Amino acid sequence: MLRIENLRKTFSGNERERITAVSDVSFKVEAGQLFTLLGPSGCGKTTTLRCIAGLEHPDSGKITIDGADVFDDTTGVLVPAYRRAIGMVFQSYAIWPHMTVRENVEFPLTVVARRHRLAAKGRTRLVNEALELMGMGAYAQRPSTALSGGQQQRLALARAIVGKPKLLLLDEPLSNLDAKLRERMRFEIKRLQTELGVTAIYVTHDQGEALALSDEIAIMRDGVIVQQGNPNDIYNQPGSDFVADFIGSANLVFGTCQVAGRVGELIEVELEGGVRASGSATCDLAEGDPVVLVVRPESVKTTPLAEGERAPEGQLIGTVRARIFLGESVDLLVETLGRELRIRVPADSAPYRPNSSVALDISSRRGLVLRDDRTLSLSNKVEDELGLATA
Template identity: 50%
Template sequence: MARLNVEDLVVSYGAVVAVSDISFSVEDGEFVSLLGPSGCGKTTTLRCIAGLESSSGGTIRLGDTMMASDGSDIPPDKRGINMVFQSYAVWPHMSVFENVAYGLRTRREPVADIKRKVGEALKLVGLDGFAQRYGTELSGGQQQRVALARAVVTSPKLLLFDEPLSNLDAGLRDRMRFELVDLQRRLGQTSLYVTHDQSEAMLMSDRIILMKDGRIVQSGTPRDLYERPASRFAAEFIGNANIVDATVIRSVPDRSALVALAGGITVEGHFSRESDIRASGQVIACIRAESITRASESADGVNVFDATVETVGFLGPLITCTLRVGDVRLRAELPARRPPLVGESIKVRIEPDDVIIIAEQ
């Protein structure tokens, strides 16, 4: 394992710049996700680190070794990096044992060592007893485990994941998320994971690097990105958020502020970043759907509003509903045990700490 350091990386195809001057690091043993919409450059970045794409500029360093520098790249097989693909890439004509042993055989390791290491890798991913089966005899989840075993069996310095769970059904995908994180923690493997699924990134990552249009727009822990989004894009992409245009009425040094929403409604909240405290004029207010709670009919005080229920949808333990507060529509997630009815007037409360005010549009 080793520290990955990417500095000023550029990947371009003629006049098209897919990745533009991005810099980040992944510490030894850390699990970091590159998150963003399709076409944001996250997979291109991953493939460039793996050596499957050529860099146009910048540097990629793994430990003390320079992997790429201003367009001069070390070949993929010399990098000590393994990658788990979205498509599994399990060879159907080979047994599970031979699939996992392939990398060890190309390194000409002794037969006894290959048998031991493959056995350990299969046990690690819960496939001991499957060694003689073929790819066509495995489920999607089992094939993904084979791909994981094949990736870890050679003890790479860095493990890369390119949306490895996106082809699995929802229930299996949820289980594999926990299994993958548990495996990474047990191995202490330095890992970089690409996904467009914000729930997946939030659940699995030590840190998230959020990308848009080939650039990094924000990075930090999942809690950082959720509680302190730095832009409208970050607020919309992470979590289930209502984004409302607002005007600052009053702000104070402790990051709290009073803002006016549409229809004259005023809301107390707090700025996402200390650097935004002096912001004035137009801002945006981010209100998470789960932050809106139902209040008693006699409730009053800060951020208590009359609301009209416009839609209601059932989600098991929760309902999702659209509320009209003044001239503002807000999406809320409320407990399903006492659901409101369409057309009903209710009172709702939003804690000031749950109203995130963002100066950057």
């Protein structure tokens, strides 16, 4: 349905320096899928989306929508935005304040190429359908300035789908809503997308949103895609510590590989503090290699300890610093090995009081072992902090 090949887009910065927003991005999206571009602020998500929409002129690469090239620098093809059959929801919504709700939704239908223009009656029908679908029928005559945040969001969605686009582009559509509404609109968007069967590209920096909504996720960093896969793969098999850290609330514990092993094998590692654990290797590792063990909050076994009690052999001892209620579960922030680990326990488990001691069993074999790329920069940082670098 959508194919992006070697997309590149730079902007002129101040003076002679150029900013590379999108360096080299390629991906394919199957019809009817919800594909998410996930990454930290500034990594090039919006620019990629705007190139697909035809709102930016890429430097090079190729974009194909539904079998038709809409951009190709080698042939000079550049199809204008209004001919791309795309619906877009902008982060800011871009609702026109001087128009009513109905006029806002109708607007895209009045700007399509003249020969495709619909008669007024056809337009009214499409606008009514879109408003009904978003539960906004009763607000059609309201000035668009008299809407709540959630209603503005629905209006923006109605306007994006009114022209029955082949492709729906959503740029951080929930970022302006409060947490509760965000949760609800998440499901509204998924419902809308499945009901319409429309292919969607969803841009967000929120990993929870991406995991909940997507058929496929591409993680971006500095203008390139660093990993792509379904939510399950991305969550369970992050290919780098950047992805592991960015997705979910992974704990990263540093250690050393004990016995060499190949990718996919169970590897034993010795962690700081002398505790041993094991996990699947994400690359080939040699004995003595510095590694990072990625431990999910839900895969640490936790037991409360009485005052003065020691942790069982092979387990870490930690101090509960904070509790975060998540409904059915509680996340504990536990201080151990000089850092905080995030650990998930059922809400009805023993009360873990702040400052009480706990034993942590992280040997579950469910962890992942990555090569520690950061050893150099980390040790530099430590040297900096100790003032050794300048000595």
